[in-house]
Amino acid sequence: MKMNKLLSSIPDSYFKSAMAGEEAFGPLPLINLAVGIPDAETPEPILKRAAEALYQPENQRYGQFRGKQSFKAAIIDFYKRGYGVELEEENIALLYGTKSALVQFPMMFIEPGEGVYLPNPGYPDYAAGVELAKGVIYDLPLLAENGYLPDYDALDDEEQANARLMYLNYPSNPLGAVADRAFFDRTIERFKGTGTRIVHDFAYAPFSFEEKHPSILQSEGSLDCAIEIYSLSKGFNMSGFRSGFAVGNKEMINAINTYQDHTQTGMWGVVQEASTAALRHAGDILPVQKDTFSKRSRLVTEALLEMGIPINPIKGGIFGWIRVPEGFDGETFKAYLLRECSILVTPGIPFGSRGKYYIRISLAVGEVELKEVIELFKALQNLWKNDILH
Incomplete structure (x- = not known):
């Protein structure tokens, strides 16, 4: 068929x-x-914890749909220590690889015909999610003369009125460009209170070579209109584990959790234990x-x-x-x-x-x-x- x-x-x-x-x-x-x-x-601490967790009976059965308290507590601690961001459990969704969430999120959040701004150049699979949601892709140009940051003043008025999401990705795949705290502050100030929500793909968070890369959630008002997608694949050498999480705006997070309630039966406990160990040894x-x-x-x-x-x-x-x-x-x-x-x-x-x-x-x-x-x-x-x- x-x-x-x-x-x-x-x-x-x-x-x-x-x-x-x-x-x-x-x-x-x-x-x-x-x-x-x-x-x-x-790294060895992650492998060791995964090996131990494999023999725990609780990890050989269905687990809690929305994840272990210990993993979510580790995420809360990681963002508090690393970025000074205060999160609650309602701000967290566990992800079975962050690519899935990045592609699926438009299907959870927009209606057919609504617009999504995608960075150009940007990660190719963002577009598939918009198309599967029957949304409209709006071009978000990243130009050298603007430091590969979007120029919001140049956006079309009609597109802005119809846009429901905007994807950002810093450090950038493929450009190697970064954004500073001031850029995220401007972004939140520009879009809070509008119909456009922000999805920041933070897959390369650890790889900022001049100074630590900021989280968009450090900007005032970000929890009103933005989520951040954090991957353990790159920074922790865990690409085969397929583990990550989304953090931020509670409505957006609830959309992810509700979708996964219907399509998943909870992340494997061994992966959660390994991921918890990763975050605790992040330093x-x-x-x-x-x-x-x-x-x-x-x-x-x-x-x-x-x-x-x-x-x-x-x-x-x-x-x-x-x-x-x-x-x-x-x-x-x-x-x-x-x-x-x-x-x-x-x-x-x-x-x-x-x-x-x-x-x-x-x-x-x-x-x-x-x-x-x-x-x-x-x-x-x-x-x-x-x-x-x-």
Whole structure:
């Protein structure tokens, strides 16, 4: 039996094919810079707690639909210690991987025909959620001249009147850009009391290399109109655990919890125990992860800029955003790199129309491989000679 027309109308996820490992490459060993899965092992305190929890009888049965008190208490403590944000249980929804919530949230919260602002460039799968909800995608341009922050004054009046959600993502995938507290303050001040609610994708929270990245919930009034989606996959090397949480506005959180009441039977207790251990050891784990990627960021950014290769400075996150040489677009340059250098990158076009002449590289490989990439790019640097902006 075929899938219905709505689902079949959604383009395939780019990352499904990117992670399939089926790409043909050149004569050198493949270096995969396409997928952002941190390369270190899950820290020992997390694994130890998961192993212990596996043998607890309570974790071998259905658990509480909305999660263990201990995990939610750890989230409350984590946000209090890390960001000075006071949360209650009604401000928390546990997530079976944050991608699911990011894609599903429009289906829980908007009516058909209502608008959702999505960052361009931005994470590709946001759009699938809006389309599945039969919503309307509104473009939220992220431009270099504005520090890759949206210019709210430039938004269309009719779109603003119909918009019910706006997605933000800092540190940014794919741009490596960050936002400061003043930006979030302006955002909350602009949209509180309007019909537009904010969803901040905080997947790369630990990866801010100049100063600690702020939570949008630190801004006054944020609990009236915003939620933040926090992933344990990246900072804690827990991508296989599929664990995260949403925190913030109680109405928005209740929508997630109500949806999951009907579609889930509660997060596996072992995952909750492992996640609780992760948050309790965050002070030891997250600085190591930040330092690792900060060094990689400096290594790659400084080397490529010295060669004259236009990479956007990586101020946060785990990705580099590179403008391709004249004569290429992202797709054709991806094919060129794969054929000539056995380097697999992500073309910019899945991230939106403003990504057509860009590629995204991931820093989630070892330093030895990154140095090999730098040497291979040295042989290509003349491609950018006398280049002009597209």
